[in-house]
Amino acid sequence: MLITGFPAGWLQCNCYVLAPSQGADAIIVDPGQKAMPRLRKILDENRLTPAAVLLTHGHIDHVWSAQKVADTYGCPAYIHPEDRAMLSDPIKGFGPRLAQLAVGVMFSEPRQVVELDRDGDKLALGGMTVTVDHTPGHTRGSVTFRITNGPAEMALTGDTLFKKSIGRTDLEGGSGRDLYTSIVEKLLVLDDSTVVLPGHGEKTTIGDERRTNPFLEGL
Numbered sequence: 001m002l003i004t005g006f007p008a009g010w011l012q013c014n015c016y017v018l019a020p021s022q023g024a025d026a027i028i029v030d031p032g033q034k035a036m037p038r039l040r041k042i043l044d045e046n047r048l049t050p051a052a053v054l055l056t057h058g059h060i061d062h063v064w065s066a067q068k069v070a071d072t073y074g075c076p077a078y079i080h081p082e083d084r085a086m087l088s089d090p091i092k093g094f095g096p097r098l099a100q101l102a103v104g105v106m107f108s109e110p111r112q113v114v115e116l117d118r119d120g121d122k123l124a125l126g127g128m129t130v131t132v133d134h135t136p137g138h139t140r141g142s143v144t145f146r147i148t149n150g151p152a153e154m155a156l157t158g159d160t161l162f163k164k165s166i167g168r169t170d171l172e173g174g175s176g177r178d179l180y181t182s183i184v185e186k187l188l189v190l191d192d193s194t195v196v197l198p199g200h201g202e203k204t205t206i207g208d209e210r211r212t213n214p215f216l217e218g219l
Helices: 036-045 066-073 081-087 096-103 176-187 206-212
Strands: 002-008 013-019 025-029 049-054 077-079 113-115 122-125 128-134 143-149 152-158 195-198
Touching: 002 036, 013 036, 013 195, 036 066, 049 066, 049 122, 066 077, 077 081, 081 113, 128 176
Parallel strands: 025 049, 049 077, 077 113, 152 195
Antiparallel strands: 002 013, 013 025, 122 128, 128 143, 143 152
16 A cells, blocks of 8 residues: 655644555545645656545644645545534634635635544545544544555544644544543554554554553553
């Protein structure tokens, strides 16, 4: 499997590209601010055709380029219904116009949006099977995407779980109780060898976080 990524924008959100091989369909996860130039280069160099844009949640640093990428390549964007409003109002509750004034961009939904409304659903995308786990806590609509890569499994956790840290819960829709429930019931039940590809920072594994993450002691 081809797996690559890069930190995008001033908040350094990890944008990931996954495909079965070169010359195949691809999945793009969380295309952030100014992601398009580097993303286009990766796609062109590997002869990849985007089949879907997957969004772990609706915060501005994760959805910034979702509409541009999805509409440019004619593919759908997938997001949990609890966070869908943030596609056009990424500073949720303050309105699209304030978001435009704050960051100089007017946000809008992609032409094709698919709601991830079934916990545990399996999506067949780009020749890969993606399992969608609803993991609220950072936002109400946060999800984790799990993909099997040979004998191993990968979990794209967004801002739910990081290397030696966890997501913040003090923003709109955040809940510490929900976050810990999601981590315990959806992530710590995975095999220790599961590779964690987080929304920010370095990759890790479930086993490493179980042993060394100070926020997970006693869980």
